[in-house]
Ligand SMILES: *[C@@H]1O[C@H](CO)[C@@H](O)[C@H](O)[C@H]1NC(C)=O
Ligand SMILES: *[C@@H]1O[C@H](CO)[C@@H](O)[C@H](O)[C@H]1NC(C)=O
Ligand SMILES: *[C@@H]1O[C@H](CO)[C@@H](O)[C@H](O)[C@H]1NC(C)=O
């Protein structure tokens with residue numbers, strides 16, 4: 001191969017590479033965060049024609065980027081505070097998953113120059129500037145034929161309030177705002193114009209995963225989801241000594257839960273209820289007010305409940321999750337009638353077997369009361385969904401190690417899967433000795449009472 005030919009080849013491939021050059025999210029480090037950076041709002045476009053290779057858009061000339069078709073739906077993804085300066089690790093996942101669900105423009109709003117600053121006060125001030133910048137951009141999109149109703153803004157933490165500020169500028173005409181653990185610090189207690197609120201878009205859905213630290217406790221949307229009660233997420237370090245994720249694990253869980261909902265790999269039903277305790281106590285299993293659609297699902301598809309939720313003004317909904325993906329759990333209503341002479345208090349754990357797999361649920365948020373001939377209704381949340389239950393194991397405990405062993409005399413136990421409408425499973429006349437697992441085959445329930 002001659003040298004000149006080789007050089008020509010090399011230069012040719014560099015030219016091809018340049019033509020396909022990708023624009024990437026601003027990568028900064030702690031050094032930048034300490035000295036502070038001045039705001040720059042970079043818009044990175046991803047479409048089905050450029051799934052992997054982001055293209056930076058001009059704020060002022062939309063036709064400069066032929067891949068940007070403003071008549072298609074547009075989803076903005078807006079990150080939050082980045083004290084480390086590094087790009088968020090979910091960028092790739094969220095763009096891929098959104099584009100797998102729909103033919104749209106995904107615009108990553110990179111305001112890392114601004115968000116990467118150890119001075120949180122300064123970053124909060126930049127949220128207004130970022131919102132003004134995006135407002136000008138969306139106005140430009142409108143002038144080029146875009147509809148506000150086909151805009152969806154997904155805002156993470158501070159990004160949620162940025163979305164709210166933009167939405168307010170358009171008087172709530174933007175189609176949808178999704179807030180993933182909206183930031184609490186410096187926003188809690190502020191009036192609606194200084195934070196996200198339900199009037200900022202036609203539909204505002206919010207998930208709260210860290211209400212006791214970085215997140216916002218009070219409801220901010222038409223529907224507010226509180227996974228695991230909204231404060232401590234399973235699998236996250238509970239103390240500063242037990243893991244490096246201590247500061248952000250709960251906060252970031254909102255993003256991972258939402259990513260799972262985009263792909264629909266496991267669908268999470270949420271239960272509208274007045275409080276998390278009421279939900280755990282099994283008082284909100286029906287979702288009667290949502291008939292015929294049933295309980296709203298968490299996440300991306302919650303928009304399907306828009307017409308029911310918006311007239312209700314505001315709804316809080318609860319669910320619990322596993323500690324890792326798949327996060328979804330399977331819910332059963334458990335009705336137990338006992339005939340002990342004395343009232344018993346205790347905890348129930350249940351296993352469902354199908355020959356190859358076992359699902360487990362423990363009802364231990366508080367002791368349940370079992371009173372002679374009256375029905376105790378419990379919510380059992382299993383870590384997975386078992387098709388065709390062959391066997392059920394049940395254990396009763398009072399949690400008191402010192403006392404002698406109690407028995408729970410069960411007249412009837414009935415399990416009803418809350419989502420699948422299959423026949424309830426029953427068993428009559430079992431005696432549960434304390435701390436001893438009893439396993440039996442379920443039988444169909446007597447028709448009269450379910
Ligand atoms: C938005 O920000 C970009 C980059 O920071 C800037 O080039 C553009 O002019 C801004 N838009 C407006 C309307 O100020
Ligand atoms: C916008 O970009 C297009 C394509 O690059 C170019 O032809 C046009 O002149 C630009 N318009 C303005 C106002 O700069
Ligand atoms: C833009 O998108 C619309 C709607 O999907 C489509 O009908 C139109 O052909 C697209 N325009 C271009 C230039 O691709």
Ligand SMILES: *[C@@H]1O[C@H](CO)[C@@H](O)[C@H](O)[C@H]1NC(C)=O
Nearest residue numbers: 354355356357385386387388
């Ligand atoms: C048991 O349930 C699991 C999970 O639903 C399913 O994947 C598996 O095929 C089932 N096995 C049998 C033997 O039914």
